[in-house]
Amino acid sequence: MANIMIRRSDKGDYVFYLPKRDLEDTIVSMEFDTPEKWGGEIKLNNGGAYFIEPQAAPARLPYSVRAKRLDAAE
Amino acid sequence: MSNLTKEQAEALIAEVLEVYPEKAKKDREKHLAVNDQSIEQSKKCITSNRKSLPGVMTIRGCAYAGSKGVVWGPIKDMIHISHGPVGCGQYSRAGRRNYYVGVTGVNTYGTMNFTSDFQEKDIVFGGDKKLAKLIGEIEGLFPLHKGISVQSECPIGLIGDDIEAVSKKAAVEIDKPVVPVRCEGFRGVSQSLGHHIANDAIRDWVFGRDGKDVKQEFVPSPYDVSIIGDYNIGGDAWSSRILLEEMGLRVVAQWSGDGTLSEIELTPKVKLNLIHCYRSMNYIARHMEEKYNIPWIEYNFFGPTKIAESLRAIAAHFDDKIKAGAEAVIAKYQPMVDAIKAKYNPRLEGKRVMLYVGGLRPRHVIGSYEDLGMEVVGTGYEFGHNDDYDRTIKEMGNATLLYDDVTGFEFEEFVKRVQPDLVGSGIKEKYIFQKMGVPFRQMHSWDYSGPYHGYDGFAIFARDMDMTINNPCWKKLQAPWLKKPEAEVEMAKAA
Numbered sequence: 001m002a003n004i005m006i007r008r009s010d011k012g013d014y015v016f017y018l019p020k021r022d023l024e025d026t027i028v029s030m031e032f033d034t035p036e037k038w039g040g041e042i043k044l045n046n047g048g049a050y051f052i053e054p055q056a057a058p059a060r061l062p063y064s065v066r067a068k069r070l071d072a073a074e
Numbered sequence: 075m076s077n078l079t080k081e082q083a084e085a086l087i088a089e090v091l092e093v094y095p096e097k098a099k100k101d102r103e104k105h106l107a108v109n110d111q112s113i114e115q116s117k118k119c120i121t122s123n124r125k126s127l128p129g130v131m132t133i134r135g136c137a138y139a140g141s142k143g144v145v146w147g148p149i150k151d152m153i154h155i156s157h158g159p160v161g162c163g164q165y166s167r168a169g170r171r172n173y174y175v176g177v178t179g180v181n182t183y184g185t186m187n188f189t190s191d192f193q194e195k196d197i198v199f200g201g202d203k204k205l206a207k208l209i210g211e212i213e214g215l216f217p218l219h220k221g222i223s224v225q226s227e228c229p230i231g232l233i234g235d236d237i238e239a240v241s242k243k244a245a246v247e248i249d250k251p252v253v254p255v256r257c258e259g260f261r262g263v264s265q266s267l268g269h270h271i272a273n274d275a276i277r278d279w280v281f282g283r284d285g286k287d288v289k290q291e292f293v294p295s296p297y298d299v300s301i302i303g304d305y306n307i308g309g310d311a312w313s314s315r316i317l318l319e320e321m322g323l324r325v326v327a328q329w330s331g332d333g334t335l336s337e338i339e340l341t342p343k344v345k346l347n348l349i350h351c352y353r354s355m356n357y358i359a360r361h362m363e364e365k366y367n368i369p370w371i372e373y374n375f376f377g378p379t380k381i382a383e384s385l386r387a388i389a390a391h392f393d394d395k396i397k398a399g400a401e402a403v404i405a406k407y408q409p410m411v412d413a414i415k416a417k418y419n420p421r422l423e424g425k426r427v428m429l430y431v432g433g434l435r436p437r438h439v440i441g442s443y444e445d446l447g448m449e450v451v452g453t454g455y456e457f458g459h460n461d462d463y464d465r466t467i468k469e470m471g472n473a474t475l476l477y478d479d480v481t482g483f484e485f486e487e488f489v490k491r492v493q494p495d496l497v498g499s500g501i502k503e504k505y506i507f508q509k510m511g512v513p514f515r516q517m518h519s520w521d522y523s524g525p526y527h528g529y530d531g532f533a534i535f536a537r538d539m540d541m542t543i544n545n546p547c548w549k550k551l552q553a554p555w556l557k558k559p560e561a562e563v564e565m566a567k568a569a
């Protein structure tokens with residue numbers, strides 16, 4: 001489990017940020033992306049994948065949340 | 075010499091790597107690349123932010139340097155204690171030219187060195203008592219200081235001193251912030267982690283005080299911004315600030331060149347954070363975005379093209395008044411830019427530059443060279459991360475060299491082969507290249523010149539580059555009796 005931060009880029013995509021490792025990357029897909037259910041498995045541009053416990057979408061981004069690493073790139 | 079093709083550049087890297095033993099070669103290989111603009115993600119071509127290879131000559135610094143030297147040091151009305159043996163602080167004292175106004179030793183302390191001067195007995199018995207005593211002495215000798223930061227040097231972490239406890243206690247006693255910073259030099263692979271630790275310390279120990287140290291009431295305006303990651307080298311932040319003010323914005327804080335503690339504490343009240351050095355201060359901007367809902371943007375005030383782009387991008391976050399203000403600023407300085415270009419471009423056109431610097435400059439200064447008609451043919455970061463290279467690939471031409479944490483040997487070999495007209499790097503590289511007869515500018519300290527930010531800075535930048543590249547001394551490096559006969563012929567002709 002790691003703390004991550006999700007924000008929106010100027011282009012409107014979700015951006016993933018892992019402070020511990022200073023890793024910033026765009027999120028290419030998120031399993032659930034509706035106001036009621038948000039999160040699940042997220043895939044990063046670099047090939048990595050993380051899992052966020054599905055929850056109601058945060059009221060405002062950026063949003064820090066715990067995530068589980070499923071598959072790290074590198 | 076003409077520019078390398080992609081194949082030649084690749085061959086050059088392979089040739090330079092030849093001298094290394096197998097294992098070292100494999101490691102260094104990943105840090106050297108030929109730029110290819112079609113690559114979206116830098117990690118496909120270059121690895122960064124890894125431990126330097128033992129035995130090579132790296133140019134990096136330590137986490138203490140990143141925290142004390144870069145982030146905290148310039149906050150002028152605080153006293154930054156180099157906690158540990160005397161050397162770390164003393165040998166770097168006043169080495170960074172972050173200018174400030176104030177009376178040193180009375181209300182500002184930027185160029186002074188405060189240290190706990192650890193001796194053997196402090197290592198054996200712990201230095202917490204000494205630290206507490208030191209803070210008391212500071213309070214007595216420099217009563218106008220606004221706060222203290224404790225910058226840990228290596229031994230502090232090794233012997234396990236509890237500087238947090240001492241700091242908490244002292245903060246209550248002197249009723250000023252005392253910030254323990256765990257930036258021991260051995261943490262991380264370079265100064266980069268020191269920046270991060272320093273940012274986190276500001277978040278936890280300064281923002282945590284909720285503006286308790288701000289004495290005057292703050293009246294917000296819709297045009298409040300802060301300059302983040304400008305260390306005022308040679309006055310850089312000042313020549314940036316005037317442009318923002320001219321377009322109608324109010325600059326509430328400078329982080330951290332010529333900055334003060336109350337500016338830092340007021341920053342969570344601004345409307346937009348402007349980030350110049352992304353590498354050293356993106357952390358705090360991300361925090362403010364989440365906690366205080368303050369958006370941030372990166373900008374670049376090197377060279378007129380990038381300045382105009384940045385002014386417009388900043389203005390886009392505000393109303394029409396600011397947008398008009400930005401256009402007015404750009405128009406106002408246009409004649410000056412034209413004059414600079416008319417004067418220097420003919421002297422600098424087509425000259426080729428190789429850079430190797432720190433946080434933002436390997437990519438940010440490319441624009442100002444291009445504005446002078448010059449070309450950057452190689453660049454690299456001492457302590458960049460993937461996201462820095464992501465941002466660099468687009469700025470650099472195809473088939474130019476990228477080198478991460480370059481070693482002394484590699485850098486020399488690259489310069490010998492590429493034969494640039496100018497090398498821009500730090501003091502440690504300066505004399506090597508000058509002795510090789512290559513014009514050189516220090517791009518950390520601006521070679522004791524500056525500022526280089528903003529339109530005023532561009533004028534100085536252009537003059538300095540001309541002064542260096544076209545200096546007649548480079549033709550005099552060869553002893554007269556070693557001169558080739560043709561030269562003699564030419565000289566005879568000229569006489």
Ligand code: SF4
Pocket residue numbers: 136137138139162226227228229258259260
């Ligand atoms: S590595 Fe340690 S001993 Fe060396 S300068 Fe940095 S803090 Fe001081």
